[in-house]
Structure formats: C-alpha cells, structure tokens
Amino acid sequence: MRYEIRIDGHLSKTLVEAFPELDHVVxxxxxxxxxxxxxxxxLYxxxxxxxxxxxxxxxxxQLPE
Incomplete structure (x- = not known):
C-alpha cells in the first residue's frame, strides 16, 4: 500500500528526517x-x-497502486 500524509506548513530538514521511509514534496x-x-x-x-x-x-x- 502507498499512502500520502498532507501536513500543514513546511517541515524542516530535521522533521523530514524523522520519516526516513517516506519521500516528501512541498x-x-x-x-x-x-x-x-x-x-x-x-500506518498508526x-x-x-x-x-x-x-x-x-x-x-x-491511500494512493492508487
């Protein structure tokens, strides 16, 4: 399964690094x-x-496969 989590605001480099298994885009x-x-x-x-x-x-x- 692929998921997208939409976060309010721009995440700092440190916060992005807290999710090493995910890619990100602003x-x-x-x-x-x-x-x-x-x-x-x-997921939880x-x-x-x-x-x-x-x-x-x-x-x-959840994103389409």
Missing part, C-alpha cells in the same frame, strides 16, 4: 509525505510520530 504551504506503508501498525506508527512531533495532519489517503 506544495504551497503544505508538505506531502508519501510512500509505502507495510501494514496498519506502520506514522500518525503517532506526526502527533508526537506536533505536526498538524490535514489529510491522509
């Missing part, structure tokens, strides 16, 4: 993190990481 005033998610536990782990870093998740969606 669009307007948002950062898109995207890449493979191996299972539901991995990514969301927990966002929460612990104080990131504002705007949207999360």
């Amino acid at each position: 669009v307007s005033d948002q950062t898109l993190l995207f890449g493979p998610v191996v299972d539901e536990a991995h 782990g990514l969301l927990a990481r966002c929460q612990s870093l104080g990131l504002h998740v705007l949207e999360m969606r």
